Amino acid sequence: MSQRSIRRFSALGAGVAAALVTLAPSAKAPRAASRNPLYILLPEASFETVRGGDEVYALICAGCHQPRGEGATGAGRYPALAGSAKLAHGAYAIDIVVSGKGAMPSFKELLDDEQIAAVLNYARGVALGNAFSPTLEAADVRRARH
Amino acid sequence: MAMSSLGLAGESNYRAAPDLSGAPQGVRVLVLGAGLAGLISAYELRRAGYQVEVLEYNSRVGGRSWTLRGGDVYTELGNETQKVGFGEGLYFNPGPWRIPYHHYAILDYCRKLGVALEPFVQVNHNALVHSSKALGGRPVRYREVAADFQGYVAELLAKSLGQSKLDEAVDKEDKEILIEALRNWGALDEDLRYSTSFASSMRRGFDKPLGGGIDPFPTLSKPLALEDILRPGLWQSLLPGSLQLFQTTLFQPVGGMDQIAKAIYRELGDIVRFDAKVVAIRQDERGARVAYEDLRARGEVREIAADWVVCTIPLSILSQIDFDASDALKAGVAAVPYGAAVKIGLQFRRRFWEEDDLIFGGVTTTDLPIHQIGYPNSEFLGRGKGVLLGAYVFGSPALEYSSISAVERVRRAVSLGARIHPQYPSEFENGVAVAWHRAPFSLGCAGLWSDAARAEHYKNVAEIDGRLVLAGEHVSLLPAWQEGAALSALDAVTRLHKRILEKAEHVAAKH
Numbered sequence: 001m002s003q004r005s006i007r008r009f010s011a012l013g014a015g016v017a018a019a020l021v022t023l024a025p026s027a028k029a030p031r032a033a034s035r036n037p038l039y040i041l042l043p044e045a046s047f048e049t050v051r052g053g054d055e056v057y058a059l060i061c062a063g064c065h066q067p068r069g070e071g072a073t074g075a076g077r078y079p080a081l082a083g084s085a086k087l088a089h090g091a092y093a094i095d096i097v098v099s100g101k102g103a104m105p106s107f108k109e110l111l112d113d114e115q116i117a118a119v120l121n122y123a124r125g126v127a128l129g130n131a132f133s134p135t136l137e138a139a140d141v142r143r144a145r146h
Numbered sequence: 147m148a149m150s151s152l153g154l155a156g157e158s159n160y161r162a163a164p165d166l167s168g169a170p171q172g173v174r175v176l177v178l179g180a181g182l183a184g185l186i187s188a189y190e191l192r193r194a195g196y197q198v199e200v201l202e203y204n205s206r207v208g209g210r211s212w213t214l215r216g217g218d219v220y221t222e223l224g225n226e227t228q229k230v231g232f233g234e235g236l237y238f239n240p241g242p243w244r245i246p247y248h249h250y251a252i253l254d255y256c257r258k259l260g261v262a263l264e265p266f267v268q269v270n271h272n273a274l275v276h277s278s279k280a281l282g283g284r285p286v287r288y289r290e291v292a293a294d295f296q297g298y299v300a301e302l303l304a305k306s307l308g309q310s311k312l313d314e315a316v317d318k319e320d321k322e323i324l325i326e327a328l329r330n331w332g333a334l335d336e337d338l339r340y341s342t343s344f345a346s347s348m349r350r351g352f353d354k355p356l357g358g359g360i361d362p363f364p365t366l367s368k369p370l371a372l373e374d375i376l377r378p379g380l381w382q383s384l385l386p387g388s389l390q391l392f393q394t395t396l397f398q399p400v401g402g403m404d405q406i407a408k409a410i411y412r413e414l415g416d417i418v419r420f421d422a423k424v425v426a427i428r429q430d431e432r433g434a435r436v437a438y439e440d441l442r443a444r445g446e447v448r449e450i451a452a453d454w455v456v457c458t459i460p461l462s463i464l465s466q467i468d469f470d471a472s473d474a475l476k477a478g479v480a481a482v483p484y485g486a487a488v489k490i491g492l493q494f495r496r497r498f499w500e501e502d503d504l505i506f507g508g509v510t511t512t513d514l515p516i517h518q519i520g521y522p523n524s525e526f527l528g529r530g531k532g533v534l535l536g537a538y539v540f541g542s543p544a545l546e547y548s549s550i551s552a553v554e555r556v557r558r559a560v561s562l563g564a565r566i567h568p569q570y571p572s573e574f575e576n577g578v579a580v581a582w583h584r585a586p587f588s589l590g591c592a593g594l595w596s597d598a599a600r601a602e603h604y605k606n607v608a609e610i611d612g613r614l615v616l617a618g619e620h621v622s623l624l625p626a627w628q629e630g631a632a633l634s635a636l637d638a639v640t641r642l643h644k645r646i647l648e649k650a651e652h653v654a655a656k657h
Contacts, residue, residue: 047542058549059545059546059549060542060545060546060549061549062549063486063545063547063548063549063581063583063584064223064548064583064584064589066223066224072223072224072225072584072586073223073586074203074223074585074586074587074589075203075423075424075459075463075586075587075588075589076462076463076465076466076467076589077466078223078589100483101480102461102462102465102466102480102483103461103462103463103465103466103482103483103484103589103590104483105483105484105485105594106483110542
């Protein structure tokens, strides 16, 4: 194992991750092993292989925003994406996924530009009862990354 | 040192309960949230003589410090309801499940309030280490990986000491001592080789153990190949137990983690209003008012006035509440995303991990997306049913688990776990899955401060802001730990008390 991997373990120990779990063995360092401790333990079958906006939505977004984008309410709430006027603003929507907002983490490490564009096009489309245009491109996401 | 490195320390800075003497009469403090931070705040403030009330969203105390038992009903966001089917006396802690020996504040409350503790086994040398990419997916014992990794490292170092530059690091006398130490530490033979031997089998176990009677003679075991430990990352399973957080001794409350919250609640008396959803926090120079929906009365909005507010509501929720505070505090509250984590409790009709596999407590690790199997640390050798932790995942697998139904999460945990314990399918009875992003009362497992957010906002989040002070694991460098919640609460009420005394003096001086 390389020095880099060892340092990653230290970073993991330093972050929330160590507070939460013990390590599961993994063959190699994950693609998205960055400073964000949320993603350090990505298994080797990462989200790289998940390309469709519908799949990304089903795997990542649906847990909170719900399968049809209906949102959910408890002590706090997950905003509905179905019929969301905010989603109409493509640049705003990209910024939320790239940077996170409030309780929502940033997904810029987990997802690449194409995936973010794809999942937003899915959320802005008929599947969630929306009809927002234009279609977002990977280049739009690239510009929004800081 | 980077701030996040401090989180690694893990050891609590708790020394003793705060001395809040001299509280003025009739000062009202409202505590928001009856998790551990809220309960501890209320307990200490009440003891000091303040008039304390607590608002809690759930119908129970404890917050994330929570235990599920047979008959419990849990409805997550998305409206799926799980009825827990565990047998009598069995339980599962979906949140915190262990208390390091150095988490002094939590331990001190357990001591004071009579919460019985028992050992929590973190490292069990007979638990399993599994990788789908190692040894054809065959799990091995922790002791085998531990002994073999140590043995090979000792061998490599001992042999290298005769060579070139390494010689310069130690003088001749130390070199001899070091080689002797490595021989013993690594169970090496006379030629400094780690190999099949009585010494190595004494570490990693015998194929046929030592016995008594006419055929007591053992069969030695053969070490794994070094590359089988290195390439699939089996060595990583050895690291957690070396962190102070997971070093022996750890504890768990007898009967479930919620015993701590319940014990504090018993001391409080009838000052907690349950099913109260906070919707607004107002404050000015004279005091504070908190509006909440009374969920026992169809959400009717009620208001409570107080002189001060201790708010332990997770930032994931507070950031959505209409509250009066400085821009600095508001920015900090909005700067902390909440992590995904999933735990799944599984009930089996017998304790096959003990009966068949001789695993008594502790944790098995795997690269499968269940990551861990945690065995119960009590009722050893019991003849009845048992509940184990069938999955503890976070990161992207946890996002995936959160996106499927609870029933499906349990099904996956059983089918994946069966690759490690083939007894799963025939012995499984029922299970319950908690995906923390779907918990209506927290919207996540814990606050995930980035280094940048912490540098910019942490102090503002911790400061008393007018009539309001925040507490909880999110206001600590022990994130997600109960100790972090406790330390933050104790510090918040100590500073609040001091501020109240200063105000009282100021008023007295004016008159």
